[in-house]
Amino acid sequence: MFEKALVGSKRYWTLIFVLLGIIFAGFITYLFQLKIGLGITGMSRDVSWGLYIGQFTFLVGVAASAVMIVIPYYLHNYKKFGRIVILGEFLAVAAVTMCLLFIFVDMGQPMRIFNVILHPTPRSILFWDAVVLSGYLLLNILIGWNTLHAEYKGAPPPKWIKPLIYISIPWAISIHTVTAFIYQGLPGRHFWLTAIMAARFLASAFSSGPALLLLLALLVRRYTSFDPGREQIQSVAKIVTYAMIVNFFFFLLELFTVGYSQIPGHLHPFKYLFFGLEGHGRLVPLMWISVLLAVFSIILLVIPPTRRNETTLTVAAASVFLSLWLDKGFGLIIGGFVPNPFERVFEYWPTLPETIITLGVWAVGFLVLTVLYKIVISVRESVGYEEVAH
Amino acid sequence: MGMDRREFLRLAGLTCIGIGVGGAQLFVRARIASSEFAPTDERLNAERWAMVIDLRKFRTEEDYQRVIDACHRIHNVPKMPDPEDEIKWIWTEDFEHSFPGQMNPYVPPEIEEKPILLLCNHCTNAPCTRVCPTKATFKRPDGITAQDYHRCIGCRFCMAGCPYGARSFNWRDPKKFVKDPNPEYPMRGPGVVEKCTFCVERLEKGKRPACVEKSNGAMLFGDLNDPNSEVRRYLAEHFSIRRKPELGTQPAVFYIIGGEDHV
Numbered sequence: 347m348f349e350k351a352l353v354g355s356k357r358y359w360t361l362i363f364v365l366l367g368i369i370f371a372g373f374i375t376y377l378f379q380l381k382i383g384l385g386i387t388g389m390s391r392d393v394s395w396g397l398y399i400g401q402f403t404f405l406v407g408v409a410a411s412a413v414m415i416v417i418p419y420y421l422h423n424y425k426k427f428g429r430i431v432i433l434g435e436f437l438a439v440a441a442v443t444m445c446l447l448f449i450f451v452d453m454g455q456p457m458r459i460f461n462v463i464l465h466p467t468p469r470s471i472l473f474w475d476a477v478v479l480s481g482y483l484l485l486n487i488l489i490g491w492n493t494l495h496a497e498y499k500g501a502p503p504p505k506w507i508k509p510l511i512y513i514s515i516p517w518a519i520s521i522h523t524v525t526a527f528i529y530q531g532l533p534g535r536h537f538w539l540t541a542i543m544a545a546r547f548l549a550s551a552f553s554s555g556p557a558l559l560l561l562l563a564l565l566v567r568r569y570t571s572f573d574p575g576r577e578q579i580q581s582v583a584k585i586v587t588y589a590m591i592v593n594f595f596f597f598l599l600e601l602f603t604v605g606y607s608q609i610p611g612h613l614h615p616f617k618y619l620f621f622g623l624e625g626h627g628r629l630v631p632l633m634w635i636s637v638l639l640a641v642f643s644i645i646l647l648v649i650p651p652t653r654r655n656e657t658t659l660t661v662a663a664a665s666v667f668l669s670l671w672l673d674k675g676f677g678l679i680i681g682g683f684v685p686n687p688f689e690r691v692f693e694y695w696p697t698l699p700e701t702i703i704t705l706g707v708w709a710v711g712f713l714v715l716t717v718l719y720k721i722v723i724s725v726r727e728s729v730g731y732e733e734v735a736h
Numbered sequence: 737m738g739m740d741r742r743e744f745l746r747l748a749g750l751t752c753i754g755i756g757v758g759g760a761q762l763f764v765r766a767r768i769a770s771s772e773f774a775p776t777d778e779r780l781n782a783e784r785w786a787m788v789i790d791l792r793k794f795r796t797e798e799d800y801q802r803v804i805d806a807c808h809r810i811h812n813v814p815k816m817p818d819p820e821d822e823i824k825w826i827w828t829e830d831f832e833h834s835f836p837g838q839m840n841p842y843v844p845p846e847i848e849e850k851p852i853l854l855l856c857n858h859c860t861n862a863p864c865t866r867v868c869p870t871k872a873t874f875k876r877p878d879g880i881t882a883q884d885y886h887r888c889i890g891c892r893f894c895m896a897g898c899p900y901g902a903r904s905f906n907w908r909d910p911k912k913f914v915k916d917p918n919p920e921y922p923m924r925g926p927g928v929v930e931k932c933t934f935c936v937e938r939l940e941k942g943k944r945p946a947c948v949e950k951s952n953g954a955m956l957f958g959d960l961n962d963p964n965s966e967v968r969r970y971l972a973e974h975f976s977i978r979r980k981p982e983l984g985t986q987p988a989v990f991y992i993i994g995g996e997d998h999v
Contacts, residue, residue: 454890534899
């Protein structure tokens with residue numbers, strides 16, 4: 347089946363080579379980081395995690411694209427999602443691949459990474475995160491590849507795949523919960539010390555993942571002969587709508603607790619992010635853009651005509667994605683470190699090498715995604731897609 | 737030289753077995769070597785090491801600098817040119833930022849302006865050792881929060897976990913920035929976290945921590961579980977505070993700020 351990825355149009359190969367070019371640039375810059383140390387990034391003694399860990403956190407959310415399609419299809423027998431369930435699973439594969447790479451490039455001593463396995467430490471949440479993320483990656487590769495292969499051969503998928511699909515549902519919940527636990531259990535970080543963090547992670551994941559999936563489905567329809575289907579896209583749009591509203595509601599809950607209790611330690615990170623603190627406010631525009639995009643996207647998604655219109659829907663999905671990228675990929679991490687444990691403000695901003703490495707990892711993800719989607723589409727083009735009972 | 741496929745496979749197989757056996761042996765030997773380690777006779781022992789810092793006895797800037805230099809020199813702590821890369825084991829900070837939340841606008845100016853000496857608190861319930869995914873930072877039975885520079889993977893989870901900002905990361909290779917290296921203490925490479933260790937290497941040789949030794953009695957070091965120890969007697973006589981006690985980490989560094997003489 348993989349041979350389908352080795353033949354393609356000129357446009358396909360152009361995309362592949364552009365991505366390879368970005369990966370190469372990222373790789374060379376990573377070698378530079380390996381030589382000099384993480385000092386080439388904008389991180390410091392005070393803000394000791396930055397863009398890399400932010401991307402990791404955000405992309406764990408994107409991996410939820412799979413479960414939000416798997417649940418309706420396999421648990422509620424919503425057959426229409428049969429057309430796109432594989433797109434969700436393969437997007438999860440690409441997203442988790444990026445997650446693991448972002449953790450890797452953030453390591454000070456990457457050659458010692460297997461110490462996590464050599465000295466397993468169950469009391470560390472990072473240990474569990476490595477377990478659930480690699481498990482989720484494996485599950486989605488197995489499920490996606492085997493169901494597609496069965497489709498290619500015109501046979502029903504193997505029986506043993508069914509239990510794995512059911513396991514993948516709580517497993518998807520676990521990756522968000524465990525990732526939130528990395529942050530929400532630390533005694534000295536007021537911004538993160540909130541019980542709603544895991545719940546908010548889930549809500550934002552269930553909106554950002556399907557939002558990207560929706561955009562990809564529209565792209566697939568425009569550039570290939572495979573149509574993921576109008577009704578399918580509309581159903582994903584409804585999922586994004588609900589999840590985004592819940593996410594925004596949870597955000598307001600945070601604001602209330604912090605704003606009404608007015609405990610300084612809890613208030614300061616919010617002040618820093620949205621208004622600036624002690625004359626420092628580098629993240630203020632980003633955070634307001636994130637909030638405005640969230641409100642704007644919810645308006646577009648809630649009003650039926652703008653949700654049904656695919657042009658405004660595209661704008662809404664892109665707004666959801668960008669809003670949550672700013673919120674989780676940036677604000678969430680930096681807000682935990684500013685102000686620092688001494689209540690002093692030291693700011694963070696990514697450097698150019700750090701940005702190139704980040705783009706390189708994103709390019710790896712998109713390369714994986716492009717190749718997997720190419721296989722799906724070629725298989726569908728050659729055998730056609732029929733809705734079958736599973 | 738001619739070699740057919742079968743011969744090649746045979747040789748390759750044997751090589752793999754050889755490497756495997758050799759590797760396993762090395763591993764076993766390393767285990768034996770580490771179990772042969774035994775404490776020395778002159779070693780200082782305690783059930784729970786703790787420190788008392790009497791800030792009333794720190795009067796001049798020189799008093800602070802003397803203990804900071806003593807520590808940083810023997811532990812090869814580099815002086816990084818960029819403040820973002822700063823590495824510090826023991827340093828000063830003002831009262832307001834050392835004890836956030838305990839400041840009010842009416843504290844006497846001599847306390848408001850007083851530099852507070854800060855270092856790792858060697859918490860009984862340390863969040864850093866709880867979050868470390870490789871046990872590179874761990875609690876010793878005597879209460880010291882130790883750090884293994886050779887196991888640390890540089891994930892910096894401990895830095896996010898520490899509520900006291902006591903941990904530094906080697907963002908760059910520190911070797912160039914150590915002026916007068918002490919060959920007795922390991923030099924760190926880039927990509928690992930480090931911090932104060934209550935001078936475990938000195939305790940092993942029967943010496944108290946370097947800062948305590950150089951403090952002219954302003955810093956005390958002893959066993960918190962021994963009611964007759966110097967630290968316990970001092971704490972029984974003077975009102976002391978700890979940093980962020982509300983977090984339940986149980987810091988083992990106690991501060992005597994002063995003021996009770998006026999009561």
